[in-house]
Amino acid sequence: MTPRAPRVCVKLYANSDQVPDSTFVPIFHRWIRDRLLDFVYIDVADYAHVPGGPGVMLVTDGIAFALDRADGRYGLLAQQRRPVDGDVADAIALALKQTLAVADALERERSLRGKLAFDRSRVRVEINDRLAATNDERSFRVFAPAAVDAVDRVLSGDRRAATRAHGDARDRLAIDVHGGNDASGA
Amino acid sequence: MPTWKQSLSSVLPPSVVEEIDTFESQLELRKQGKLEEKVFAELRLRRGVYGQRYDNGKRHDGAKTQEIAYPHRGLLKGPETQWDAPGMQRIKIPFGRLTAEQLEVLADCAEEYSNGVLHVTTRQDVQLHFVDIEDTPDLHRRLAAVGITTREACGNSVRNVTGCPFAGICGHEAFDISPYARAEMRFLLGHRDVQDFGRKFKIAFSGCADDALGCGRAMMHDLGFIAATREVDGEERRGFRVVVGGGLGPVPHVAKELYDWMPVERMLPASQAIARVYARLGEKRNRNKARIKFLVAQLGIDEFKRLVDQELASLEPDERWTEWLDEPSPSPEYRESPATDGSAVAASGFEDWKATNVYAPRQRGFVAVFVNLPLGDLTSRQARALADIVRRYTRDALRTTVDQNLLLRWVHELDLAALYNDLYTSRLAATGAATVADVTSCPGTDTCKLGIASSRGLGAELRSRLEAAKRQFDDSVKNVHIRVSGCPNSCGLHHIGDIGFYGSSRNIGAYKVPHFQLILGGSLENNAASYGMAVGAVPSRRAPDAVERLLGFYSAERQNGESFRAWVTRVGKKAIKERLQDLLDVPPHEVDPSFYVDWHDAREYSVGDIGVGECAGEVVSLTQFSLAIAESKAFEASILVDSDPAGAARLAFAAMLDAAQGLVKTRNADVSSEPSRVIDEFKRAFIDTRLFFDRFVGNSEWQYLDAASQSNEPPRDADEARRRVEEAQLFIEASHACYARVVQTPRVPVPV
Numbered sequence: 001m002t003p004r005a006p007r008v009c010v011k012l013y014a015n016s017d018q019v020p021d022s023t024f025v026p027i028f029h030r031w032i033r034d035r036l037l038d039f040v041y042i043d044v045a046d047y048a049h050v051p052g053g054p055g056v057m058l059v060t061d062g063i064a065f066a067l068d069r070a071d072g073r074y075g076l077l078a079q080q081r082r083p084v085d086g087d088v089a090d091a092i093a094l095a096l097k098q099t100l101a102v103a104d105a106l107e108r109e110r111s112l113r114g115k116l117a118f119d120r121s122r123v124r125v126e127i128n129d130r131l132a133a134t135n136d137e138r139s140f141r142v143f144a145p146a147a148v149d150a151v152d153r154v155l156s157g158d159r160r161a162a163t164r165a166h167g168d169a170r171d172r173l174a175i176d177v178h179g180g181n182d183a184s185g186a
Numbered sequence: 187m188p189t190w191k192q193s194l195s196s197v198l199p200p201s202v203v204e205e206i207d208t209f210e211s212q213l214e215l216r217k218q219g220k221l222e223e224k225v226f227a228e229l230r231l232r233r234g235v236y237g238q239r240y241d242n243g244k245r246h247d248g249a250k251t252q253e254i255a256y257p258h259r260g261l262l263k264g265p266e267t268q269w270d271a272p273g274m275q276r277i278k279i280p281f282g283r284l285t286a287e288q289l290e291v292l293a294d295c296a297e298e299y300s301n302g303v304l305h306v307t308t309r310q311d312v313q314l315h316f317v318d319i320e321d322t323p324d325l326h327r328r329l330a331a332v333g334i335t336t337r338e339a340c341g342n343s344v345r346n347v348t349g350c351p352f353a354g355i356c357g358h359e360a361f362d363i364s365p366y367a368r369a370e371m372r373f374l375l376g377h378r379d380v381q382d383f384g385r386k387f388k389i390a391f392s393g394c395a396d397d398a399l400g401c402g403r404a405m406m407h408d409l410g411f412i413a414a415t416r417e418v419d420g421e422e423r424r425g426f427r428v429v430v431g432g433g434l435g436p437v438p439h440v441a442k443e444l445y446d447w448m449p450v451e452r453m454l455p456a457s458q459a460i461a462r463v464y465a466r467l468g469e470k471r472n473r474n475k476a477r478i479k480f481l482v483a484q485l486g487i488d489e490f491k492r493l494v495d496q497e498l499a500s501l502e503p504d505e506r507w508t509e510w511l512d513e514p515s516p517s518p519e520y521r522e523s524p525a526t527d528g529s530a531v532a533a534s535g536f537e538d539w540k541a542t543n544v545y546a547p548r549q550r551g552f553v554a555v556f557v558n559l560p561l562g563d564l565t566s567r568q569a570r571a572l573a574d575i576v577r578r579y580t581r582d583a584l585r586t587t588v589d590q591n592l593l594l595r596w597v598h599e600l601d602l603a604a605l606y607n608d609l610y611t612s613r614l615a616a617t618g619a620a621t622v623a624d625v626t627s628c629p630g631t632d633t634c635k636l637g638i639a640s641s642r643g644l645g646a647e648l649r650s651r652l653e654a655a656k657r658q659f660d661d662s663v664k665n666v667h668i669r670v671s672g673c674p675n676s677c678g679l680h681h682i683g684d685i686g687f688y689g690s691s692r693n694i695g696a697y698k699v700p701h702f703q704l705i706l707g708g709s710l711e712n713n714a715a716s717y718g719m720a721v722g723a724v725p726s727r728r729a730p731d732a733v734e735r736l737l738g739f740y741s742a743e744r745q746n747g748e749s750f751r752a753w754v755t756r757v758g759k760k761a762i763k764e765r766l767q768d769l770l771d772v773p774p775h776e777v778d779p780s781f782y783v784d785w786h787d788a789r790e791y792s793v794g795d796i797g798v799g800e801c802a803g804e805v806v807s808l809t810q811f812s813l814a815i816a817e818s819k820a821f822e823a824s825i826l827v828d829s830d831p832a833g834a835a836r837l838a839f840a841a842m843l844d845a846a847q848g849l850v851k852t853r854n855a856d857v858s859s860e861p862s863r864v865i866d867e868f869k870r871a872f873i874d875t876r877l878f879f880d881r882f883v884g885n886s887e888w889q890y891l892d893a894a895s896q897s898n899e900p901p902r903d904a905d906e907a908r909r910r911v912e913e914a915q916l917f918i919e920a921s922h923a924c925y926a927r928v929v930q931t932p933r934v935p936v937p938v
Contacts, residue, residue: 051613
């Protein structure tokens, strides 16, 4: 049986938090109508009324995207909805590629030009499986190399480093992958 | 790496392990095509695993219907329901009581299996959306590990038992209904007499007759218990006024009084008797007429009572009816002393918040605090923050409310400012709880297959406008309650709103336009015994304007502090409608296309996404259920053959017993579960009569069960275990074939 990796989340931080949530509703609906990008689209879910919530979500089969503020910083969060084949580095790499595709598409949106850009020099990775990864140094040492490998695989540049994001011990293990000296996609 | 199944197996009671393992094996059987779609749909509904909009694989994009290319097209989890489509998990929170630990696990599950948002419903449940069905067994295990069940959260059985969130602290209550609601829930959960309903069954407990705070709502439930004391032989006794046959839905019914007073000791047998009458006589074919309210209306309450009394007299005594009465009282929910010294300086907005969100219970020195959740939603992080708050300031538990909020009880007054600061930091200090700005809304077109218009979209818009206008502080209108449903089925409780809306659609030229039917005249008084009626359909875009206008009229015209309902009655719906007439028109599409798009959507409105709802569940016979469980056990047995031959053999025998018992249920729904009695009755009803006889193989499968029942010897080895499992499979197949014959031929009573 092919091993399944734990599900992961990936986040790219935005350069500003000035775009109203409602802006994304027509954008995502249009993407679904025009089948922009290679996703099996399911729906647009509006959680803009929830403080610190996922804002407006684009739900696809396999992964969901949201302009999210949960960790106190605005950005594009991707959450894998079911496990993927391969190891955790494969899962992170896939999620990151898909997130970059969405980020690129959002940056190309005419209505968002000049208002929204994503920082590709820092990627937050969360292991969304508390059985696979506890939020502690031990799990960080296990998963950080895979996170760095995955990001290096997808984004060009020098070898990156990883630091553990400290917060509530009950949160998921979160790893910030940064550096690279090259913010472009591979 | 261990699985959740392995990690939690020692923590969970064996019966719960079996329950969830059985469900998990039913998923496998469905995937293998060995479990019928309809049967599986009802099985998963009875685990609270619900469908969501677009799970038929189609979605209207504003111009046309698109196919959603789910990976395993053709694999269904119910009629017209794609396996891979995300669904909703409903989670029961009996009478709304939630602990800090449970909140934390809900938060974890929301992050890992859903979208990080917990939703509180109008029945005190919690729902998670966009859940993959493959995740549900582990989700159920993790919840079960902290004492939460999803069993019978949906489907044709007893749903969550609701109860006043102020129970135990309310100044109006006759007594604390919490232990009684708990006992009712525990007794009926999985009870055999609630497995054969034609529709869902909802029970509510109210602490007081007038339901002064509007939280019990017994009169709108299938079965309602209203606390009351009575002097009996010089002693004050606790009891309930029992009402039955209420319900909202498209056509609301007010419950009828079944017993004006019944001592608490009779509560469980009475519930069982009512269930048996409903199971026996309730409609099962016409789903639209299958709620108990229709049975009560058809029979009349006097005849219904006669049948219940008759049933009550014939029930086999059950020690569970009263053994719970001897249980020690749960530990008090309050801290002995405040958590702080009271010196905290409150953050800004404290006075406004205190004016709307703080309630004075009957216990001096304490307060109860509402956490106002926008549209019933909170994030996983907020849930964890609340868990910390609950631990810090109270004795660990809070309550969900039927207005989709949370209630922190037993907060020392001295701690109020500090608690407010903690809520404020977590963005949980929204003002206006249970006021006009706190709009109740069902999920509607966001996720429900039956949604016609966006109830949450309208709810959010109303909330936003009313908060901006600070209406929650306006004494003249703050107690007007607004409730929005996405369709006539009233999950948003529009019938009991001062102002209610339910979603509808109108054709305007070549277009469809979302509308909301405006309902006026509802009330929470007397345990929600007064329902509003339709005034007219308002275009969705104009609904907020209609609300503002109504509030303006009421504020200006109310006399002597009359309620909104009294004002509506005095002015008259006809006159009110005339004053809203200009709002009912829809401009042409080319003049204002915004009318042709629903709230918080961008697509041209259509009704193309309405699907087949699952609220009605699937009517599956007791026998079909038993056969499905038998299949699950045989499947599990086949997995154990090499690793645990003795366990495999035990499960194989248990599977045959389930199948046999299932067949006996076609003759005697009350058949015992005791193995020797099952076999005796099966032999009499199906072997001696040759009903089980197959003209090609005779009764050979019966011999497998007969032999297994007479032998206590474990299998010698894995080969023998395998053989026993195969025999069980053959017996189950024969049982299916027998059932098919039985349902096609007229039933001949067989003495048992």
